[in-house]
Amino acid sequence: MSVIYNRVALIGLGLIAGSMAHAMRRAGLAGEIVGTARSAETRAIAQEIGLCDRITETAAEAVEGADLVVLCVPVGAMGAVAAEIAPHLAAGATVTDVGSVKRDVIEQVGPHLPEGVHFIPAHPLAGTEHSGPRSGFAELFDNRYTLLTPGEGTDPAATARLRALWEGCGANVEEMDADHHDLVLAVTSHTPHLIAYTMVGVADDLRRVTDSEVIKYSAAGFRDFTRIAASDPTMWRDVFLTNKDATLEILGRFTEELFALQRAIRRGDGDHLHAYFTRTRAIRRGIIEAGQDTDAPNFGRTPSKREVPGA
Amino acid sequence: MSVIYNRVALIGLGLIAGSMAHAMRRAGLAGEIVGTARSAETRAIAQEIGLCDRITETAAEAVEGADLVVLCVPVGAMGAVAAEIAPHLAAGATVTDVGSVKRDVIEQVGPHLPEGVHFIPAHPLAGTEHSGPRSGFAELFDNRYTLLTPGEGTDPAATARLRALWEGCGANVEEMDADHHDLVLAVTSHTPHLIAYTMVGVADDLRRVTDSEVIKYSAAGFRDFTRIAASDPTMWRDVFLTNKDATLEILGRFTEELFALQRAIRRGDGDHLHAYFTRTRAIRRGIIEAGQDTDAPNFGRTPSKREVPGA
Numbered sequence: 001m002s003v004i005y006n007r008v009a010l011i012g013l014g015l016i017a018g019s020m021a022h023a024m025r026r027a028g029l030a031g032e033i034v035g036t037a038r039s040a041e042t043r044a045i046a047q048e049i050g051l052c053d054r055i056t057e058t059a060a061e062a063v064e065g066a067d068l069v070v071l072c073v074p075v076g077a078m079g080a081v082a083a084e085i086a087p088h089l090a091a092g093a094t095v096t097d098v099g100s101v102k103r104d105v106i107e108q109v110g111p112h113l114p115e116g117v118h119f120i121p122a123h124p125l126a127g128t129e130h131s132g133p134r135s136g137f138a139e140l141f142d143n144r145y146t147l148l149t150p151g152e153g154t155d156p157a158a159t160a161r162l163r164a165l166w167e168g169c170g171a172n173v174e175e176m177d178a179d180h181h182d183l184v185l186a187v188t189s190h191t192p193h194l195i196a197y198t199m200v201g202v203a204d205d206l207r208r209v210t211d212s213e214v215i216k217y218s219a220a221g222f223r224d225f226t227r228i229a230a231s232d233p234t235m236w237r238d239v240f241l242t243n244k245d246a247t248l249e250i251l252g253r254f255t256e257e258l259f260a261l262q263r264a265i266r267r268g269d270g271d272h273l274h275a276y277f278t279r280t281r282a283i284r285r286g287i288i289e290a291g292q293d294t295d296a297p298n299f300g301r302t303p304s305k306r307e308v309p310g311a
Numbered sequence: 312m313s314v315i316y317n318r319v320a321l322i323g324l325g326l327i328a329g330s331m332a333h334a335m336r337r338a339g340l341a342g343e344i345v346g347t348a349r350s351a352e353t354r355a356i357a358q359e360i361g362l363c364d365r366i367t368e369t370a371a372e373a374v375e376g377a378d379l380v381v382l383c384v385p386v387g388a389m390g391a392v393a394a395e396i397a398p399h400l401a402a403g404a405t406v407t408d409v410g411s412v413k414r415d416v417i418e419q420v421g422p423h424l425p426e427g428v429h430f431i432p433a434h435p436l437a438g439t440e441h442s443g444p445r446s447g448f449a450e451l452f453d454n455r456y457t458l459l460t461p462g463e464g465t466d467p468a469a470t471a472r473l474r475a476l477w478e479g480c481g482a483n484v485e486e487m488d489a490d491h492h493d494l495v496l497a498v499t500s501h502t503p504h505l506i507a508y509t510m511v512g513v514a515d516d517l518r519r520v521t522d523s524e525v526i527k528y529s530a531a532g533f534r535d536f537t538r539i540a541a542s543d544p545t546m547w548r549d550v551f552l553t554n555k556d557a558t559l560e561i562l563g564r565f566t567e568e569l570f571a572l573q574r575a576i577r578r579g580d581g582d583h584l585h586a587y588f589t590r591t592r593a594i595r596r597g598i599i600e601a602g603q604d605t606d607a608p609n610f611g612r613t614p615s616k617r618e619v620p621g622a
Contacts, residue, residue: 076581125530129595144530184524187514188533194576195506196532198569200591202561203498205568213495215597219436219455221507222499223604224535230595233588240576240584250513251573255566257516258509262562265505265551270387273551277544280511284440284541286526293534 004165005068005094006031011059011081012072013037013046014232015127016098018136020070021051023169026138036062037133038073046133060088068165071097071109076238079108086112094118094158100185100235102149102178104242110151118158121149121178123185124171129230142170143291149178186246190239191254194247196228197236315476316379316405317342322370322392323383324348324357325543326438327409329447331381332362334480337449347373348444349384356444371399379476382408382420387549390419397423405429405469411496411546413460413489415553421462429469432460432489434496435482440541453481454602460489497557501550502565505558507539508547 008030010017017035024030035052036059037043047055056062063069063085073081078099089095095117099105102121113119126144128135146166150159163173176184203214203222218226240247264272287293319341321328328346335341346363347370348354358366367373374380374396384392389410400406406428410416413432424430437455439446457477461470474484487495514525514533529537551558575583598604 125528127530145528147528180519184520184528187517187520188525188528191513192510192532192536194572195510195569197588197591198565198572199503199506200594201587202502202564202568204590204594206498206561206564208491209495209498211594211597214499214594215601215603217436217456217458217495217499218598218603219438221503221539223598224539225503226591226595226598227604228532228535229588229591231588233585233592236588237581237584241579241581244576244579247576248573250517251569253513253517254509255569257513258506258562258566261505261509262559265555265558268552268555270548270552273548274544276512277508277540277542277547279515280508280537280540281544283511283515283522283525284537286522287529287534287537290526292526292529293538 002028003031004029004161004168005066007066008033008068008070009059009062009066010035010052010070010072011062011085012074012077013042013051013133014072015131015135015140016124017070017072018046018051018133019126019138019140020072020098020136020169022136022138023141024165027168029165029168030068034062034066042133049134051133051136059085063088063090063093065090067093068162069093069095071095071099071105074232074235074238075099075101075105075242076234078105079112082109082112086114089114089117091116092118094120094162096120096122096162098122098124100189100239101243102147102181106149106151106178118155119151120154120159120162122162122166123147123149123181124166125189126171127231129227131232131235139170141166144171146171146173147181148173148175149181150175151178182243183246183249186243186250190243190247191250193228193231193236194240194251195254196225199225200229313339314342315340315472315479316377318377319344319379319381320370320373320377321346321363321381321383322373322396323385324353324362324444325383326442326446326451327435328381328383329357329362329444330437330449330451331383331409331447331480333447333449334452335476338479340476340479341379345373345377353444360445362444362447370396374399374401374404376401378404379473380404380406382406382410382416385543385545385549386410386412386416386553387545389416390423393420393423397425400425400428402427403429405431405473407431407433407473409433409435411500411550412554413458413492417460417462417489429466430462431465431470431473433473433477434458434460434492435477436500437482438542440538442543442546450481452477455482457482457484458492459484459486460492461486462489493554494557494560497554497561501554501558502561504539504542504547505551505562506565507536510536511540 033052034054036056124146166173344363345365347367435457477484
């Protein structure tokens with residue numbers, strides 16, 4: 001593949017920025033990758049592992065002469081970073097981000113950007129429970145979706161160029177309205193994370209079941225919640241504060257359904273429970289058929305029958 | 312390892328029974344493995360893949376002369392199976408089960424068993440989202456816990472023998488009071504499963520977000536819920552109907568915590584959210600240190616940085 005941007009500036013050097021650096025290098029998509037982070041320690045690690053071609057101390061320096069600037073900071077910090085870099089942006093540059101919420105980022109970042117700069121919000125739907133400059137890897141975006149939410153009047157050529165970058169990083173790219181994005185993500189990501197955090201917190205609080213019991217006997221479902229609930233606290237705090245309306249709406253639906261199932265348990269209504277549990281299996285099949293998860297039992301933690309000799 | 316039981320009868324041939332058959336063969340723990348299942352199709356598959364040494368049409372035939380009988384049917388069916396096999400049990404035989412709930416199984420099975428038969432309820436904390444006679448594999452129990460809940464007055468030698476079988480299958484074995492078991496499992500397994508089923512049901516119901524969107528964009532957390540919610544509906548219906556009190560208690564705690572987090576979101580209380588999300592990370596570390604899950608990002612779905620050449 002050929003170079004799509006001559007100089008890419010990554011502002012913030014966590015899991016997503018690091019994975020973008022690896023993925024852009026894998027496909028030769030960027031002439032030069034410049035990176036910066038607020039923490040001196042993060043910058044030092046990035047320097048040590050050669051994550052970028054060049055590390056700068058400030059975001060203002062990083063964006064100098066960049067034709068693509070990627071904001072990879074927690075959603076709550078986007079506005080401040082945009083204010084800092086705005087005077088230093090090159091004419092014709094594209095500014096994008098990787099935040100998990102889109103409407104709030106648009107409202108925070110948009111007003112700061114000068115005329116002649118293209119602003120194309122983006123969200124790669126990929127991640128792990130790990131964070132920091134050492135956590136990135138080139139394959140993170142392969143066959144995952146990246147959603148772009150360009151506003152009306154955005155230059156189609158600038159959008160096409162950013163799309164090409166993400167496709168070069170391995171992603172499937174789709175465009176979507178920012179508000180719809182925030183609702184979809186409230187369903188597929190934000191509410192599930194809040195629920196997982198809650199369940200892990202309940203287990204931690206319970207006096208009659210010790211932490212050591214919870215840990216030892218976690219294999220039966222709970223450990224999958226703990227993985228989700230091990231994600232970066234700052235990132236998730238900002239997600240819930242900035243996607244408040246959609247999250248609260250989906251939470252309302254969730255508790256309504258949960259109360260209906262709770263009542264079925266209390267009343268001993270086995271038919272209701274069985275029908276509900278049967279219906280949810282179909283969605284799982286859809287996800288596997290769409291290539292968005294493996295069918296290997298237990299996420300491939302344990303060998304499948306086919307791999308067991310003589311089984 | 313040497314033979315611990317001369318004839319083991321597996322009643323029901325799903326994931327757990329199948330995995331026991333493989334694990335017992337791996338270590339040579341059983342002289343003969345006899346299996347049966349209610350469904351003719353299941354019996355035919357078990358015959359075809361050679362899951363057991365011998366397949367019988369009825370449970371009554373299967374238990375003839377067996378010194379260990381393992382009830383591997385859904386919890387709701389335990390009482391009926393116990394009534395059927397009781398007249399055919401050999402003197403001195405041990406009857407055990409693999410149900411996810413223990414108090415209810417004891418109440419269903421206990422009254423049917425004749426004098427001189429040892430009844431030692433058990434629960435291997437292992438599983439995948441797959442079910443049926445083809446889904447078992449020998450490694451399922453390796454380094455997982457199996458909990459025994461023998462009643463007072465149970466012969467210690469019989470308990471020690473069953474413990475040796477499970478240890479031979481790779482499990483860590485602990486003993487526990489049946490009621491405490493049911494509470495622990497309500498936390499580590501039953502409530503998490505109900506919550507996952509609920510979240511998947513909500514996503515399926517939502518008109519403004521299509522199923523196809525939910526499926527495509529599931530990588531951000533939701534797909535982990537769909538795996539949990541893909542487990543066998545009959546098994547889970549029975550779990551909730553038979554562990555009603557503990558499940559309802561933990562659900563009450565869960566909704567209380569969820570409402571507190573919901574209020575923090577509504578009020579914009581970022582400190583509360585951040586503190587909560589930080590605390591739950593510690594439990595995850597405990598689980599990894601205890602060897603009950605892998606630290607590989609995303610359950611090892613994607614390669615870690617260390618495995619990426621040149622990364």
